[in-house]
Amino acid sequence: MSALSLLSSGEREHETFILNVGPQHPATHGVLRLKLTMDGEYITRAEPVCGYIHRMHEKMGENRTWAQFLPNTGRIDYLAAMAYGHAYVAAVERAAGIVVPARAEYIRVITSELNRISSHLVWFGAFLLDLGGFTPLLYAFDDREKILDLLEALTGSRLTYCYYRFGGVCNDVDDDFIRGTREFVAGMRPRMKMYRELVTDNIILRKRLIGIGHISAEMCRKYGATGPVIRGSGVAYDVRKNEPYSVYRDFDFDVPVFPEGDCMARYLVRMEEMVQSLRIVEQALDKLPGGPALTAGVPRVLKPAVGDYCFAVEAARGRFLVRIVSDGKEIPYRVRLRTPSFSNLSLFEEASQGMMLPDALALLGSLDLVIPDIDR
């Protein structure tokens, strides 16, 4: 190496500086920290630093009974808590051989999909907030409050649901809930149209999102990125279709796929997913069977069969996998939570190479991260 190239590399080193984004920063939606090596406004290296909200969920699983872990599932991804509860409950049901009544499965689908819409609404608002538009956040929260009202009446909590039980759900739905949900579905469709006119078609938004933050399908596969991220890269991967669980086979819905792989594609995937979730909710309400919503005779202290078991669901952010290991005792031997945000964020370092700061933050927002979902 010549002296000249040494000098220039040294100078280049001198010109970059390190920018700490977070743990308290408005764009990181919580306590994610990004260590950005910047050359002016260009990012030469982005290193996410996680763990600022690590809450020992996996260790707690080994410290309490199978049922006592249920409230934890509501606090991993607090925006889409239903799906997480679903995965855990179904994995334990698989291990213990508990059969779930059809009505309970339908209620699980309805509540999970409502929760998915509310989660996407928060993402929608927070993403626009990242892009500097404040008003859509409040419109989205308006709609979200309607869902929360419905779910609160049913489950008793607004956010961190602990509604599913081994063998069903803890409260059966009543007529008020069904009527309210129908009203919500009918009222939400025109709102989606309004969002399209107000936000999606906005020229500034399109300029900020189209062609920005490209993620290829191959990159998604290598990093295990799922959910709207992989669907925004042209791969029609959805756990609800690929590994159909619960009663998702009974419903007619599409998996929205956009091949561009940029922020706009991921944005459109989520907007379209809300419409599809409305379709599922509507069909599930139509088909809702009678019967009990909770299997009778499930013991209070569960001792599932020895072995390890998996259950994967499509959470709002992608594939959520619960792997439980049982040694036949009343306490789990190991609970492994594979969360979508973790894998989705891990590709950020590669995807943000050479981007400018505002674009990188748009990319970060389009990944839809929930930080406790990463740190667990």
Add this chain to the structure above:
Amino acid sequence: MLDDVLSLARANSLWPLTFGLACCAIEMMAAGASRFDISRFGAEVFRPSPRQADVMIVAGTINKKMAPAVKTLYDQMLEPKWVIAMGNCAISGGPFVYPGQYAVIEGVDKLFPVDVFIPGCPPRPEALIEGILKLEEKLTGKRRWPEVIPQ
């Protein structure tokens, strides 16, 4: 007299720090949204810079990795400053405390003084508004609205 005016002004202009930790942060956002609207009390000016904020709403669990950062934020806020511990995690570590736990700080009052505690997991937005009213009461000595006593 001057003190009264100052505390009245401060109580009516509590600018919170944009600082969400976990689940409670979503309820904090909901409190700022249209249905609950904390802007009625002039408290909707969420400032992302600790220098310009008056009240830190600790909304979520603080673990050992985060504790130094939270402490720094508190130190960077300028006097007069107040702290609201929102939710069980900020009060005591909440559901994440068990014998032998290794990550969670058991209550934000271990790090710095707290003015108002709001219980709940997470507390409802109404509870946060009540917490802000309590803080105003602490500053001015007068309660803004009559307290509603459940029947």
Add this chain to the structure above:
Amino acid sequence: MSIIEPFRLLLFLVGIMAFIGLNAAYLVWVERKGAARFQRRPGPTEVGYAGLLQPIADGIKLLSKQLHVPPGADGVLFRVAPLLVMIPAMIGLAVVPFSETLVARNTNVGLLMIFAFGSINVMAIMLSGWSSRNKYAIISAARIVSQDVAYEIPMLLVVITMLMVTGTMNLNEIVQQQAGWFWHWNLFRLDVNPLMPLTFFIFFVCMLAETNRAPFDMAEAESELVAGAFTEYAGMGFGVFFIAEYANIILGCAFATILFLGGWQSPFGVWSGVFWFLLKMYALVFTVIWVRWTFPRTQFYNLLNLSWKLLIPVSLFTLILTAVVMKVLKT
């Protein structure tokens, strides 16, 4: 010059300061209430009637905050920057004719003065960012310099176009030329510049960019740069920047009113007066607020692209077009 002239100037200076202070305070209130209305919520209601005492509470609170210069910061510049940022708005408003007689200093180079001092604004914000010793603030300072340089040019081209149309730099004369029905306003002078509405639009966009308002609020891009150049400012230092932001909006809108919307002239040719000036100015201010709560922020490089690749060529074109049309009409 008569003996009372210095007293008159002093009175006007005090008046302008009061005007700026009052406007900044209550424009914050209007902005908060307006934003609330756009977002279907009540906004401040509890502090005084309809939250009318809210700005006063905020002001007293900001005044009573601890004074603080961050360690390692350049103390002198850090303190000077908030003072500098008020200068352009004060000087600018000193030459703005609110009505035919209500003007602090009716000079022949009013137009020039506003622009000559307008750049201090940029310098002050740059200084504040640079002296804070904060990386976000420095990025913000770099952004604001390149942004304001980029937008000064199309704005000046537009102003030169208007200069050719009016033929004077005296703001009072510019307004007097637009007397009569509203089609005498410069905005509708299609006979000299067929693209006049476009010229006005360019002026308005540049004004938004110059005052760092959304969708061009790169300097205080909350989700990117925390609070931009003002990250380290607290208490009244921050408050002064807040006031200056609104003062600059007022100045920009007042300037647009004079250049394009006929200043104090009434749209019907009769009963002209200060009332019309304020009405037009506040309508523009309201539009600025409206834009902020409707649009997301642009990217920084799109902002520069917009200026260098679109606004400058278009404003150059209107300049030449105006020159040609005027030459043809005159000969």
Add this chain to the structure above:
Amino acid sequence: MISSLQELADQFSKLIPQDAPLPETPAAAGASCAHGGVASQASTNPVQMVDYAIKGWHLDVRARPDQVVAAAALLDENGFATDAVTGVDWIAEGEMEVVYDYFHPANSWRVVVRARVPRSKPEIPTISQVYPGANWHERETHEFFGIVFLGHPNLTPLLLPEDADYHPLRKDFKA
């Protein structure tokens, strides 16, 4: 590219020959029917098809630690995506198990590869050069279990504080 899981199972059988016995400690042999999951319950065949409805995956592969990279490369060739890497501490047997989950983006196939390392010397080669996404999972497994991934580019704590020297998910961990 494979067209069915059976084909993949055959390829795995070639990769991990049945006649090479797994290094099993006496303790593990005794406890395996109690703990070891499906693979150790039945025959010695390291490549097994599993009932998805009962377990949640289709193909279960027991590999030696030095075979996990080859297994990852084989799955990569066939278009699988990395799902998760994690550990299980079998303290009674003095072993740690590293579990690799894979899913297929176009099909419903799920594959689990598992390898056991002794607790006294928990070392296994990294697969992060095959799947960059495994990088973070391996870092996490390292900090929680103390399993060393040989050749890993950056084996520093991810979720725990930078100076953490404890491994909380080990069964003998005390805070």
